[in-house]
Amino acid sequence: MADGRETVYKWTDDDVAGLIRLRKTNDRLFSGKRFASAAGWEAILKEMGLTGVVTPARAGKKWENLKKTYKELRKPPTGSGTESGESTARDWKWFSLMDEAIGGRPSIRPPCLIASAWGETPPVSASASPDSVPPEPECQGAEQDSESEEPAPPKRQRRDPVLELLERQEKRAEEREKREEDREERLLNLLEKIVEKM
Structure with a gap:
């Protein structure tokens, strides 16, 4: 220097x-x-x-x-190859x-969160590059024991509470609409009878 x-x-x-x-x-x-x-x-x-x-x-x-x-x-990135000689x-x-x-840091490998809305995980893309790191299980301990004699019984699928709430609200709205249509129908029938008597 x-x-x-x-x-x-x-x-x-x-x-x-x-x-x-x-x-x-x-x-x-x-x-x-x-x-x-x-x-x-x-x-x-x-x-x-x-x-x-x-x-x-x-x-x-x-x-x-x-x-x-x-x-x-x-x-x-998916679809990237190593034709240019990249590492x-x-x-x-x-x-x-x-x-x-x-590799074990949460910023690199986030903790496993269990999705309660859907029963199955999405399928893994078959287009992964052979030079990429092999896929890892989503959660620690999530691997299936290959020596087990019988498959594990299917887990009961839990529904998302928000989805259930929305479905209940939609059903109530449909019931209200049906009652309103019935009421209008009765009112029209009544008006028709009154008009006929005049």
């Missing part, structure tokens, strides 16, 4: 692997509080022996780029380490 230009540090594979592992084990340092991230990256860089060589902001940027690539490869989850060297580090 004698001539005023900052030298750019070239990350080695060992550095990147160390960065991922240390970021995972020191996750508590990144609490989201003001300046926590910078302090967390300083601690990690110190442990890696890169203090003064890499800035905390640069380490943070490297981490964000790794996360972005991981997320893109984990859920590639896939299978061949990106940091995928398994990143999956260990952040």
Whole structure:
């Protein structure tokens, strides 16, 4: 930096692997509080022996780029191929380490929510790319035991309470309309009889 230009540090594979592992084990340092991230990256860089060589902001940027690539490869857009030589989850060297580090986070793998409105889950698209990550079950523990002798009995489908309420309201409205039509019919019949007697 004698001539005023900052030298750019070239990350080695060992550095990147160390960065991922240390970021995972020191996750508590990144609490989201003001300046926590910078302090967390300083601690990690110190442990890696890169203090003064890499800035905390640069380490943070490297981490964000790794996360972005991981997320893109984990859920590639449908219909995208790899004809242009793009990386896939299978061949990106940091995928398994990143999956260990952040794959279980709720922002990456949201918790399973049980839908009460419909009984079955929608079918999985057959057009998924063979280079994409294999499909995961929607919920932990949702896998069927392949050794079970008989299939599980079908679960009783629970109906959505909002849907039931709307159906009841529609039925009441139809009944009101029918009563109103009957009343109008009786009134017309009565008026016809009065007119006939005149």
